[in-house]
Amino acid sequence: MSNTKPYQIIIIGGGIVGTSTAMSLVKSGYDSVLVIEAEKKLALHQTGNNSGVIHSGLYYKPGSLKANNCTSGREMLYKFCEENNIKYERCGKIVVATNKSELHALNLLEERGEANGLAGLKRLKKDELREYEPHVAGIEGLFVPQTGIVDYIQVTEAFSKIITENGGEVLLNTKFNSVRKFGNELIISTSKGEFRSGFLVNCGGLYSDRIALICGVNPGLKIIPFRGEYYKLKKEKEYLVKNLIYPVPDPQYPFLGVHFTRMIRGGVEAGPNAVLALKREGYRKKDLSPKDIFELLTYSGFWKMASKHYKMGLGEFYRSFSKNAFVKALQKLIPEIEHNDIEAGGAGVRAQALEPNGKLVDDFRIVETEKMIHVLNAPSPAATASISIGKFISDLIIKKISN
Numbered sequence: 001m002s003n004t005k006p007y008q009i010i011i012i013g014g015g016i017v018g019t020s021t022a023m024s025l026v027k028s029g030y031d032s033v034l035v036i037e038a039e040k041k042l043a044l045h046q047t048g049n050n051s052g053v054i055h056s057g058l059y060y061k062p063g064s065l066k067a068n069n070c071t072s073g074r075e076m077l078y079k080f081c082e083e084n085n086i087k088y089e090r091c092g093k094i095v096v097a098t099n100k101s102e103l104h105a106l107n108l109l110e111e112r113g114e115a116n117g118l119a120g121l122k123r124l125k126k127d128e129l130r131e132y133e134p135h136v137a138g139i140e141g142l143f144v145p146q147t148g149i150v151d152y153i154q155v156t157e158a159f160s161k162i163i164t165e166n167g168g169e170v171l172l173n174t175k176f177n178s179v180r181k182f183g184n185e186l187i188i189s190t191s192k193g194e195f196r197s198g199f200l201v202n203c204g205g206l207y208s209d210r211i212a213l214i215c216g217v218n219p220g221l222k223i224i225p226f227r228g229e230y231y232k233l234k235k236e237k238e239y240l241v242k243n244l245i246y247p248v249p250d251p252q253y254p255f256l257g258v259h260f261t262r263m264i265r266g267g268v269e270a271g272p273n274a275v276l277a278l279k280r281e282g283y284r285k286k287d288l289s290p291k292d293i294f295e296l297l298t299y300s301g302f303w304k305m306a307s308k309h310y311k312m313g314l315g316e317f318y319r320s321f322s323k324n325a326f327v328k329a330l331q332k333l334i335p336e337i338e339h340n341d342i343e344a345g346g347a348g349v350r351a352q353a354l355e356p357n358g359k360l361v362d363d364f365r366i367v368e369t370e371k372m373i374h375v376l377n378a379p380s381p382a383a384t385a386s387i388s389i390g391k392f393i394s395d396l397i398i399k400k401i402s403n
Contacts, residue, residue: 006032008198009025009200010200011034011203013035013037014042014043014170015205016155017386019042022390025168025397026167027162032168034197037170038175041172042153042156045205046349046382050152052150052151052152052261052264054074054078054088054148056147059249061112073387078148080158087151088264089149090147094142096333098137106140124143129141133241133242150264176190177214179214200215201374201397202376205378206280206351208376215372217367219367221354221355221356225280225282226274227283229320230269230345230346230347233260234343238267242262244261247259258272258326273320278292278293301355301358323339330342366393373396373397
């Protein structure tokens with residue numbers, strides 16, 4: 001064995017959920033905690049490529065893990081940023097109904113927000129919308145004061161600092177390969193050698209299902225990568241957006257539709273769309289992986305999903321290759337936007353869990369085994385809820401270890 005030091009807990013994945021779990025553990029007195037991250041930096045994938053929004057909890061089914069952890073985690077995150085001098089803004093956002101057919105869904109959103117404890121929601125008439133966003137078009141809207149913006153890479157790095165200050169360790173460039181039992185311990189094989197641990201936590205994001213399989217656990221789902229592609233407003237057009245402007249989402253899908261987001265680092269993003277990626281780390285249209293494509297095409301759940309949602313998928317695919325189509329979607333919210341007002345921005349890949357029956361997993365999915373916990377789906381608002389969900393996972397670990 002190349003590494004003989006035993007750890008109490010090893011966590012796979014240096015994104016915001018893995019680091020928040022480790023932070024919660026070291027704060028609970030577990031000083032022998034190791035986070036291993038395959039990349040050269042923390043938060044390089046989902047955490048570092050999301051929109052930077054601190055979500056309110058408006059959209060989520062009351063009582064779900066998403067709803068409970070978002071509403072509590074949001075306030076924990078604001079407090080954490082305050083205490084650790086991380087720049088953030090609680091700027092609020094508006095959700096805009098552009099036609100009468102969206103009013104029913106807007107009503108349901110308002111009811112759901114109230115059920116999730118959002119105080120101060122304000123219904124806006126057409127003229128009131130312009131008071132918040134002078135250039136927006138819509139017939140009614142909803143102002144959500146709890147929404148904010150932050151840089152989640154900074155948040156993750158702050159989590160990491162707390163981990164190491166409290167006796168934990170974070171190892172980069174350390175890829176998980178396999179695990180085996182040895183007596184009462186787990187021997188975890190990585191690209192940096194072997195590590196001994198009493199407990200293993202899988203926060204592998206885009207690879208969480210494969211990690212589970214390597215660990216001998218049937219995940220009961222498969223991760224399907226969806227690429228979210230953004231444009232950004234040109235500097236001279238940033239005045240068109242004051243804060244955050246969202247459409248009324250289609251309740252059939254776990255995507256919020258193209259929207260405008262002012263970024264904490266400056267600038268305004270427009271997007272994203274949600275197009276099937278042909279590689280788990282497929283940030284560019286030309287990125288593809290024969291292994292990932294084969295796995296996708298041989299998964300029954302993919303074909304069941306595709307047969308049900310192919311129209312939406314084709315629309316997203318078309319918009320991915322047609323800037324005009326993307327602009328047209330943006331013009332529903334801000335009619336003044338023109339083709340030359342936006343330029344290509346970044347992209348992120350969402351690890352969307354899909355069940356064999358073709359159902360998109362909408363909530364957190366956490367599977368417990370004897371000496372392991374596998375976080376198989378950590379959808380938005382995982383970043384917003386990170387401190388809360390990290391504590392939730394660490395409580396599960398502590399309970400299992402104590403028993």
